[in-house]
Amino acid sequence: MNLARLSFPKTAKKGEIIEIRTLISHVMETGYRPDATGKVVPRDIIRRFTCHYDGEEVFRADLWQAIAANPYLSFTTVATKSGELTFTWEGDNGFRHVESGTITVT
């Protein structure tokens, strides 16, 4: 089972604005919720998401507890050249996950 899902066009015209959608499986535990014994469950959230296009950062999101479980993000970028799109999720307890995919720009 994949931890993260990506959706963006595999090919685009140079200068075209493309939509990127990402989803990652993560509990996003708020740190406000008590468990069955009444003890508060410690916070465990993704705090930062970044998208790099051919090594350059093109989008970044700082996230807090109010983001729903399994964080979904949709954003846009300009298709500049063929290359790699890299997505990084980082969070509490050393959480870090990287996914990537390629785009061909004509």
Added chain:
Amino acid sequence: MPMPGRTRWTRRETLAASAAGAVGLLLVRPSWGTPDALAAAIREFTGGATLQRGRVKLDLPPLVENGNSVSVTVRMDSPMTAEDHVRALALFTEQNPQPNVAIFHLSPRSGRAIVTTRMRLATSQKVIALAQHSDGSFWSDQVDVIVTLAACVEG
């Protein structure tokens, strides 16, 4: 403290609100948001700059059945050129335990200033979107949301 239907925050108001917040946080239950905490979070984003109403648009259903996952879109019309672009879009809540929701950092390489995510709403409340423009101005929009089933922040 913001008045209903009014989002223009002067430097004096935000400073006063944050000073009040330092005291207020000791008095209220720590697990729920306060207007002071919201003002402080907004001030951190704007650096105390004046907020203007308009230009940025927050799309959120006015009636939500399940506060655990609410689709929210924030956008601003902009050519997204080096001289004229949106630097950041941010979301805040009035009454979630933590006022910050997300800050999205954009650039001319974004092409458009539009971001969609899914958020939690602990109760019926106001959701606020702010935008930072490359010319240094800050813009705001807000939506009052009624939540039938709140996100389970208290178990």
